[in-house]
Amino acid sequence: MTASVSAPQPTRGKLASSVSAEQLTEITELFQNRRLGYSLDSPFYTDPAVFALDMQAIFGTHWLFATSVAEIPEPGDYVTVDYGPYSLIILRTDDGGVNVLHNVCRHRGARVLTEASGSTGNLVCGYHSWTYSPEGELIHASTPGETKFDKNCFALKRAHGQIRAGLIFVCLAQEPPTDFDQVAEIFEPYLAPHDISRTKVAYQQNIIEEANWKLVMENNRECYHCDGHPELACSLFPTWGLSDESVPTHLEEVWKRNKQAQASLEERCRRYGIPFKVVEELDTRIAGIRISRESLDGDGESFSPDGHRLSKKLLGDLRDFRLGRCSMHLQPNSWFHFQSDHIITFAVFPINEHQTLVRTTWLVADDALEGEDYDLETLTHTWKQTNLQDKAFVELCQKGAASPVYEPGPYMLSEYQVEAFLNWYTQRVLEHLA
Structure with a gap:
């Protein structure tokens, strides 16, 4: 399903006047001198001017994940989200679409809606009661x-918004990038069997990480550090990102078990007509994507100590719990x-050059009963603990990047998706600067 609003007013194409x-x-x-295969130079993570550029060239230009329909299931339901200096209202409409509005009153700029979520008819600014x-x-x-x-x-002022497979995306640019529809056509068949429209929010966790948003994303794009996630390692194979040629000796047995589990998973996917193959275009298109269906360890059903299901209710029209995870x-x-x-779902909301809000939302079937x-x-439990561990890791990196002796280090083979993320990022910013 797609729902769009009229084109927004253009954002400034320049950095703030303070630059x-x-x-x-x-x-x-x-950006032009970035060394391929290495982490970024310190200013990428610490300089307020680079952060201001990120907000314009990346968050002010590209399609961003904001929320899902499970968070705003009824007409009038809304959430507010912030990307650096931008604040948006995402409002469910009577026809099932979304309106995306800048949360800035046209009188004197006050926030119109101050709550993170709620339900409303008209939008009333609390300062002087201007009503929209x-x-x-x-x-x-x-x-x-x-x-x-x-x-x-x-x-x-309005921004673009659309719903794809139950996920809500926003774009602040006057004219959004043109290939997002193609990317949505890639991921929709993978997500459709889970039917987000028939889910509800079980829990949402907000963590502020004392680190630049890029360090948060880099950390997510590799499993080289996954020995630091003991809870996650119970069900997620720690060989993610490796190949036959790069598996270390101590993981050979795990790698063999992973391949066997993946073969069984793919057989079940063929039986049910569920897509599973890897599509990886992280830095070869404007709206970079990686999606696949991958096996889980143990029972192969969910993120638990033994891989067993964590909810008794299947999602959507799925007929089997043993379908691993679709990772996107x-x-x-x-x-x-x-x-x-x-x-x-995981969403990253930059706050400033050294702080990032990471929002994690757990969705279950809408008829699943807690308890x-x-x-x-x-x-x-698993991802609560994993998120706290990741918070500690990226904060260590932020402190290191601010050190006078820091210099970029080389990525390992298993960190190729980090390199792809940085390739994508630098390409997009250079295009913006050009």
Whole structure:
């Protein structure tokens, strides 16, 4: 399903006025001189001017994952999300689509909606009660004796929004990148069997990580550090990202078990007509993607100590719990795990050059009952712990990147997706600068 709003007003194509021409030249050279196969130079992670550029060239230009229909299932339901300096209202419409509005009152700039989520009819700014329709039109802004003005000129500014396979994406650019529809056509058949429209939110975790958003994404794109995730390693094979040629000796037995489990998984997928093959275009298109269906260890059903299901209710029209996980990475700010019994979405919201909000949301079947069909603590335990461990890892990297003695180090073979993410990122920023 797709729902779009009218084209937004263009955002500025320049960096903030506080960035001088000399600084912009230095930043451009920084991107042009990036060393392939190595981590980024310190300013990429620490410089406020680079962060300002990221907000324009990446978050102000590309399609971003924001939320899912499970969070705003009914007309009038909304969530507010922030990407650096941008604040957006994402509002479910009567026809099942979404309106995406900048959360900035056209009177004096106050936040119109201040809660993270809720339900509303008209949108009323709490400062001076300017009132907007769900489409953002100004419908009330007068008091006795005031000079009349044209309300049509003061609607809330709009952004693009669309729903694909139950996931909601937004774009702040006047004209969004053109290949997102093609990417959606890739991932929709993988996600359709899980039917997000028939799920509900079981739990949502918000963590502020004291690190640059790129370090958060880099950490997610590799499993070289997965020895640091003991809970996750119970069900996620720690050989992710490896190949026959690169498996270390101590993981040979695990690698063999993984290949056997993957073969069994693929046989079941063929039986049910569920796609499973790897599609990997992380840095070869504007809307970078990697998606596949991969085996889990143990019972092969879910992220639990023995790989057993964590909810008794199957999602959508699935007929088998033993379907591993459908894993999807989308540039620039999201990743997802779709199991037969529940879904986990991850969204990254930059705050500033050294802070990032990571939002994790667990979805279960809309008729699943807590305490009967699933235990909330058991459902969320593995990824709660994993997220806290990742928070510690990326914060160590942020501290290191700020050190005067830091210099970029080489990526290992298993970190090729980190390199792909940075290739994508630098390409997109250089295109913006050009």
